[in-house]
Amino acid sequence: MKSIIKSILSVVVLSSVLFSCGDGGSKNGSQGALGSSAAEKVYVAPGEHDEFYAFISGGFSGQLAVYGLPSGRLFKVIPVFSVDAEKAYGFNEETKAMLMTSHGFIPWGDSHHPDISQTAGEVDGKFVYINENNTPRIAKIDLTTFETTEIIEIPNSAGNHSSSFVTENSEYIVAGTRFSVPVPQRDMPIKEYKSNFKGALSFISLEKESGEMDLAFQIMMPGFNYDLSHPGRGKSHGWFFFTTYNTEEAHTLLEVNASQNDKDYIAAINWKKAEEYIKAGKFKTMPARYAHNKYDEHTHTATTTWGKEVKVLDPAECPGLVYFLPTPKSPHGCDVDPSGEYIIGNGKLAAELTVHSFTKMLAAIEAEKFDGEAYGIPILKYEDILAGAVKQPGLGPLHTEFDGKGNAYTTFFISSEVVKWKLGTWEVIDRKPTYYSVGHLMIPGGNSAKPYGKYVLALNKITKDRYLPTGPEVTQSAQLYDITGEKMELLLDFPTIGEPHYAAGIPADIIKKNSKKFYRLEDNNHKYAVKTEEEARVVRDGNEVHIYMTMIRSHFAPDNIEGIRVGDKVYFHVTNLEQDYDVPHGISMIGANTSELLIMPGQTETFVWNPKQVGVWPFYCTDFCSALHQEMQGYIRVSAKGANTPLTYTLDDEELDAE
Ligand code: K7E
Numbered sequence: 162m163k164s165i166i167k168s169i170l171s172v173v174v175l176s177s178v179l180f181s182c183g184d185g186g187s188k189n190g191s192q193g194a195l196g197s198s199a200a201e202k203v204y205v206a207p208g209e210h211d212e213f214y215a216f217i218s219g220g221f222s223g224q225l226a227v228y229g230l231p232s233g234r235l236f237k238v239i240p241v242f243s244v245d246a247e248k249a250y251g252f253n254e255e256t257k258a259m260l261m262t263s264h265g266f267i268p269w270g271d272s273h274h275p276d277i278s279q280t281a282g283e284v285d286g287k288f289v290y291i292n293e294n295n296t297p298r299i300a301k302i303d304l305t306t307f308e309t310t311e312i313i314e315i316p317n318s319a320g321n322h323s324s325s326f327v328t329e330n331s332e333y334i335v336a337g338t339r340f341s342v343p344v345p346q347r348d349m350p351i352k353e354y355k356s357n358f359k360g361a362l363s364f365i366s367l368e369k370e371s372g373e374m375d376l377a378f379q380i381m382m383p384g385f386n387y388d389l390s391h392p393g394r395g396k397s398h399g400w401f402f403f404t405t406y407n408t409e410e411a412h413t414l415l416e417v418n419a420s421q422n423d424k425d426y427i428a429a430i431n432w433k434k435a436e437e438y439i440k441a442g443k444f445k446t447m448p449a450r451y452a453h454n455k456y457d458e459h460t461h462t463a464t465t466t467w468g469k470e471v472k473v474l475d476p477a478e479c480p481g482l483v484y485f486l487p488t489p490k491s492p493h494g495c496d497v498d499p500s501g502e503y504i505i506g507n508g509k510l511a512a513e514l515t516v517h518s519f520t521k522m523l524a525a526i527e528a529e530k531f532d533g534e535a536y537g538i539p540i541l542k543y544e545d546i547l548a549g550a551v552k553q554p555g556l557g558p559l560h561t562e563f564d565g566k567g568n569a570y571t572t573f574f575i576s577s578e579v580v581k582w583k584l585g586t587w588e589v590i591d592r593k594p595t596y597y598s599v600g601h602l603m604i605p606g607g608n609s610a611k612p613y614g615k616y617v618l619a620l621n622k623i624t625k626d627r628y629l630p631t632g633p634e635v636t637q638s639a640q641l642y643d644i645t646g647e648k649m650e651l652l653l654d655f656p657t658i659g660e661p662h663y664a665a666g667i668p669a670d671i672i673k674k675n676s677k678k679f680y681r682l683e684d685n686n687h688k689y690a691v692k693t694e695e696e697a698r699v700v701r702d703g704n705e706v707h708i709y710m711t712m713i714r715s716h717f718a719p720d721n722i723e724g725i726r727v728g729d730k731v732y733f734h735v736t737n738l739e740q741d742y743d744v745p746h747g748i749s750m751i752g753a754n755t756s757e758l759l760i761m762p763g764q765t766e767t768f769v770w771n772p773k774q775v776g777v778w779p780f781y782c783t784d785f786c787s788a789l790h791q792e793m794q795g796y797i798r799v800s801a802k803g804a805n806t807p808l809t810y811t812l813d814d815e816e817l818d819a820e
């Protein structure tokens with residue numbers, strides 16, 4: 162066994178050597194893409210719109226980036242799990258609560274898998290959800306505003322990787338723990354891992370209209386690693402499938418010790434059954450403390466509430482809830498085809514791609530044909546559930562997507578390619594290299610019953626010499642292939658923000674008509690909002706000073722403030738009075754230990770400034786908003802601690818006394 166692992170590892174090493182010697186850039190550029198009509202196919206003329214949105218995860222950037230396809234143009238980086246000084250996310254007073262967790266305020270996250278909400282098995286374009294791996298969380302992004310509006314923390318979890326995938330009517334989104342941990346967390350020796358650590362699979366229910374998340378229940382599984390997951394759909398709707406590895410329950414040197422068993426499992430979870438058990442009261446209530454952060458579009462402010470407990474189901478006590486499907490060693494991806502029949506678990510150290518049959522799985526369960534059990538969970542027989550296998554498809558299979566025309570596309574990390582094969586006949590139809598080491602791939606709507614099988618986007622880990630060098634760190638990238646023909650055609654390379662683990666795509670027409678143009682001032686319920694310049698004012702409360710400020714092309718009200726003292730805590734509550742599309746204003750204050758504010762029309766935001774030095778200090782608008790943008794400025798006079806300069810403020814030379 163060890164020698165097999167060694168030879169596989171040496172293939173890994175060998176192929177990475179091959180990459181480093183490769184002369185990817187120029188050579189590949191001169192064949193394929195440029196020699197065909199590829200340029201035309203990705204050309205979106207000036208002023209024209211792209212056909213698809215692509216939401217590409219930022220990986221270790223913690224964010225989600227919005228691109229157009231086929232052009233590959235970047236439109237926006239949506240701050241999700243990491244602070245963003247450009248948009249003041251995590252810096253202004255309103256959004257700090259979004260990054261609150263049971264571990265306190267966390268400024269960074271690791272985002273992996275975006276998934277778009279669905280109605281009747283089709284992507285509906287209302288929300289994108291995305292998981293955070295490091296401090297387990299799931300975020301919801303509202304696709305009318307393209308802002309993160311909710312983040313829920315997942316208790317009893319660590320390395321929230323098999324997440325965040327949505328069922329076909331957005332009933333649930335799941336979060337499976339990559340690392341098993343002591344549950345509840347406690348001080349115990351690591352070598353007692355086996356049979357003591359547990360793996361929680363969380364089901365988060367989604368509210369129909371608002372898309373709001375609620376931790377419905379957890380299934381407390383054996384101490385394996387839960388890598389990826391996919392909901393059933395169509396005939397398999399009501400089931401959820403999770404790949405596992407390390408069924409050995411090793412706790413050290415996993416690259417060897419978690420590769421002992423010939424097979425790991427896909428865990429098939431009957432969540433409809435789980436609902437029955439919950440209804441019947443067959444759960445235990447466990448104390449758990451987790452943050453639930455919501456951003457309110459009307460108060461323009463986020464708040465945190467605390468979850469205190471979670472309902473937990475024990476599969477050993479809930480017959481029919483979980484079955485194990487043996488799957489070749491250490492599978493990574495877990496994918497279900499648009500019909501719901503085929504479940505694909507790609508053993509990443511296996512020589513072939515295994516496809517399980519949902520129909521056969523049900524028949525084997527019905528006939529109770531089990532091959533033993535693990536921790537009370539029945540194990541099905543590999544042969545009984547096998548639909549077929551794609552032979553010798555490539556090296557290092559990871560993820561699979563579908564075009565809705567009976568074809569599947571699987572990525573191979575080690576042999577660095579996308580392979581197209583046929584569902585049912587399992588024959589390989591085409592293969593195209595990726596540059597280099599592709600992880601996930603994405604077909605718009607590819608996670609739903611209705612994929613838009615025009616393009617596949619390969620999300621690559623390594624680029625080496627594909628782009629101009631930028632020092633030791635070079636960009637990750639995506640590659641777009643046309644898949645309308647029998648053979649795939651490489652059309653475009655484009656760089657991505659952070660590591661593009663996964664992406665979600667959708668026809669632009671579904672979303673763009675709903676995109677908000679500005680926030681209505683009359684709906685602004687921010688507690689420090691002022692809706693006219695007449696209401697602008699400055700209020701002192703001990704050493705706290707609150708500036709109620711407005712901004713409109715091209716001035717602040719008030720613009721000069723005197724009577725601030727060293728040691729004060731000065732709150733700038735700033736409302737953008739504009740009611741027009743695409744007129745944000747920014748504001749920044751010299752020496753403020755925080756970011757600028759970038760305020761959308763109708764919105765209010767707050768930053769805090771602690772003046773430390775006596776003097777007269779300017780602030781200005783940071784966003785070039787009008788011809789007189791450079792005139793959009795003001796001053797604050799800071800006097801010494803204890804000075805009695807009266808608190809006054811002016812606009813248009815009219816001096817007013819503060820309250
Ligand atoms: Cu990058 Cu889905 Cu986190 Cu595979 S995962 S590659």
Ligand code: CUA
Nearest residue numbers: 746782784786
């Ligand atoms: Cu307002 Cu520039």
